[in-house]
Amino acid sequence: MRFLFDSDTWQEIYGSIRKNRVRTAITIIGVLWGIFLLVVLLGAARGVDNGFKKIFGDFATNSVFVWTQATDTPFKGFQEGRRFRLKMNDIEALKSEYQEEIKFLAPRNQTNNLIVHDFKSGNFQVSGDYPILDQIQKKKLIVGRFINENDILSTAKVTVISENMYKQLFDKGEKPIGEYIKINSINYKVVGVYGPSNGIDLDGDTAFIPFTTFKRVYNTANNIDWMVITANPGIDIEQMESDVILTLKNLHNVHPEDKRAFGSFNLGVQIAKVTGFLTGLQFMTWFVGIATLIAGVFAIGNILLITVKERTQEIGIRRALGATPKSIRQQIILESVFLTTVAGMLGIIFGSFILFIIDATFGQGDDAALINPTVNIPIIIIAFVTLIVLGTLIGLIPAHMATLVRPIEALREE
Amino acid sequence: MIKIEKLHKSYPIGKDSLHVLKGIDLHIKEGEFVSIMGSSGSGKSTLLNIVGLLDIHDEGHYYLNGQLIKDMNEKKAALLRNKFLGFVFQSFNLISYKTALENVALPLYYKGMGRKERLQVALDYLEKVGLKDWANHLPNELSGGQKQRVAIARALVTKPKVVLADEPTGALDSTTTDSVMDLLKDINNEGMTVFVITHEEEVAEQTKRIVRLKDGVIISDEFTKASKAV
Numbered sequence: 001m002r003f004l005f006d007s008d009t010w011q012e013i014y015g016s017i018r019k020n021r022v023r024t025a026i027t028i029i030g031v032l033w034g035i036f037l038l039v040v041l042l043g044a045a046r047g048v049d050n051g052f053k054k055i056f057g058d059f060a061t062n063s064v065f066v067w068t069q070a071t072d073t074p075f076k077g078f079q080e081g082r083r084f085r086l087k088m089n090d091i092e093a094l095k096s097e098y099q100e101e102i103k104f105l106a107p108r109n110q111t112n113n114l115i116v117h118d119f120k121s122g123n124f125q126v127s128g129d130y131p132i133l134d135q136i137q138k139k140k141l142i143v144g145r146f147i148n149e150n151d152i153l154s155t156a157k158v159t160v161i162s163e164n165m166y167k168q169l170f171d172k173g174e175k176p177i178g179e180y181i182k183i184n185s186i187n188y189k190v191v192g193v194y195g196p197s198n199g200i201d202l203d204g205d206t207a208f209i210p211f212t213t214f215k216r217v218y219n220t221a222n223n224i225d226w227m228v229i230t231a232n233p234g235i236d237i238e239q240m241e242s243d244v245i246l247t248l249k250n251l252h253n254v255h256p257e258d259k260r261a262f263g264s265f266n267l268g269v270q271i272a273k274v275t276g277f278l279t280g281l282q283f284m285t286w287f288v289g290i291a292t293l294i295a296g297v298f299a300i301g302n303i304l305l306i307t308v309k310e311r312t313q314e315i316g317i318r319r320a321l322g323a324t325p326k327s328i329r330q331q332i333i334l335e336s337v338f339l340t341t342v343a344g345m346l347g348i349i350f351g352s353f354i355l356f357i358i359d360a361t362f363g364q365g366d367d368a369a370l371i372n373p374t375v376n377i378p379i380i381i382i383a384f385v386t387l388i389v390l391g392t393l394i395g396l397i398p399a400h401m402a403t404l405v406r407p408i409e410a411l412r413e414e
Numbered sequence: 415m416i417k418i419e420k421l422h423k424s425y426p427i428g429k430d431s432l433h434v435l436k437g438i439d440l441h442i443k444e445g446e447f448v449s450i451m452g453s454s455g456s457g458k459s460t461l462l463n464i465v466g467l468l469d470i471h472d473e474g475h476y477y478l479n480g481q482l483i484k485d486m487n488e489k490k491a492a493l494l495r496n497k498f499l500g501f502v503f504q505s506f507n508l509i510s511y512k513t514a515l516e517n518v519a520l521p522l523y524y525k526g527m528g529r530k531e532r533l534q535v536a537l538d539y540l541e542k543v544g545l546k547d548w549a550n551h552l553p554n555e556l557s558g559g560q561k562q563r564v565a566i567a568r569a570l571v572t573k574p575k576v577v578l579a580d581e582p583t584g585a586l587d588s589t590t591t592d593s594v595m596d597l598l599k600d601i602n603n604e605g606m607t608v609f610v611i612t613h614e615e616e617v618a619e620q621t622k623r624i625v626r627l628k629d630g631v632i633i634s635d636e637f638t639k640a641s642k643a644v
Contacts, residue, residue: 008529019511317507322496322524325488407468
């Protein structure tokens with residue numbers, strides 16, 4: 001390896017590269033283009049990925065929503081078209097039967113009401129919830145807190161409102177915490193104000209009140225409008241959805257094949273589709289990038305091979321002057337490695353520059369298409385090392401061809 | 415210095431083979447100035463290639479500096495070429511993108527000499543062939559005679575035992591031919607063995623011994639007037 005640090009080796013390579021300028025330029029462009037594409041594509045794919053992640057936001061994406069509709073099959077003496085309600089008992093039954101699968105289970109009851117504060121008022125959704133909702137969809141509290149267990153147990157008349165609601169119902173600069181607002185003519189104490197959530201938002205502007213309070217005030221007894229089920233990591237969400245619905249059908253005397261009785265929306269499955277698309281995109285990016293890179297490296301090999309032909313005479317002279325096959329081989333390989341390295345570095349620099357421009361033009365603002373388009377440094381290093389290894393391997397072919405040059409034949413050419 | 419016994423060489427051409435050298439016996443002592451004469455196809459270039467370790471013979475023995483040349487691999491041949499032999503070619507064979515000085519210094523690079531030292535040595539040899547002022551010129555800025563003198567300097571720079579010249583004057587006019595031959599004579603007078611291949615009588619007559627080849631055999635081997643004059 002000593003020859004690597006020998007200034008003469010580099011002098012020789014510099015001489016040969018400087019002499020074959022066009023060849024050098026073409027070679028460098030080939031590889032540069034390859035790694036440039038890899039960097040830009042990976043960065044763009046990452047940007048799209050980040051963009052989708054932003055849309056999913058703080059929502060627990062492996063969730064299923066379940067509600068009831070009307071049956072479509074007569075069963076156990078019930079006629080078709082029967083309407084029924086989910087019950088609190090269902091929640092307990094599901095919780096005990098699917099202990100391992102279910103991470104969170106939130107029953108929800110909702111209605112619309114007029115909300116009044118002093119002389120200001122507005123019509124908003126009112127939602128009876130458990131504190132667990134905060135885990136399924138993180139609330140960004142600006143001041144105060146979300147509903148807690150104490151509120152549930154004491155059926156406290158407290159509410160958490162959105163920032164928009166605060167703006168509509170309160171005077172500017174007025175402190176909301178501890179103030180009372182009237183929902184359906186009943187006073188509730190405001191305990192928190194939340195800001196808009198990132199990405200998916202199920203409820204919009206809603207006044208959250210404790211589930212138990214909702215039950216008492218609106219006289220919902222054991223009825224539930226709908227429920228959100230969040231699965232534990234690693235659970236097959238589709239399987240869980242059908243299992244849960246089957247259990248519910250059993251509890252409510254619904255025919256197992258009934259397709260209309262329960263409505264459900266599987267967020268996990270919908271998101272898996274998008275994620276699958278993203279994975280495909282990533283895979284395609286890698287495939288295209290690496291293929292281009294390999295093509296570039298082959299171009300280097302090809303061009304070196306041609307130059308070896310062109311330089312037959314020079315190689316012949318060198319050998320007549322005492323160059324060993326090893327020194328010839330070293331020189332050709334080192335030329336190849338040197339060219340790929342320089343081209344690779346330039347490609348990475350240009351690629352990063354383009355990503356920088358993409359970030360500056362498309363990556364800013366709330367509705368940006370690409371967010372933070374970047375490529376991991378380790379990936380770049382791996383690509384770079386691969387490039388150098390490929391450069392060395394591809395250099396072996398012309399290097400071997402060069403050692404096959406017979407000095408006599410080379411020198412006979414005129 | 416060079417001793418050849420019953421040397422045979424043939425080249426395969428398709429299924430047949432072309433018998434080029436048919437039993438050459440030649441002994442060249444140290445300090446001799448020998449020319450090999452012969453028309454094209456007589457085998458003289460093949461002989462030079464074998465002597466120059468650029469090609470291998472089929473049969474017979476070849477001793478260079480007392481060492482039997484046998485089972486040469488490329489690496490060994492390269493080392494021996496670098497150590498014992500200096501080449502001068504008809505078409506000069508200078509590397510076009512290197513200056514005269516760098517061309518002369520190249521064999522020393524393969525010998526492993528440091529850059530400063532070898533450039534100094536190369537400059538000394540360029541001075542010897544009268545081209546010190548042209549040291550930093552590229553080959554295409556030099557005349558034919560100058561290029562050949564650079565090539566001779568390059569052949570000499572490793573202090574070889576034998577200088578092998580393949581038609582050294584083939585591409586030169588008569589005036590420059592004389593200056594190049596004068597240079598080769600000077601080198602020989604300093605004690606260097608010089609081995610010239612030519613088809614020009616005038617060139618051969620300036621050497622001290624003429625070996626004539628025809629169809630792969632030596633037909634005559636005689637000393638010239640030039641050798642008697644010394």
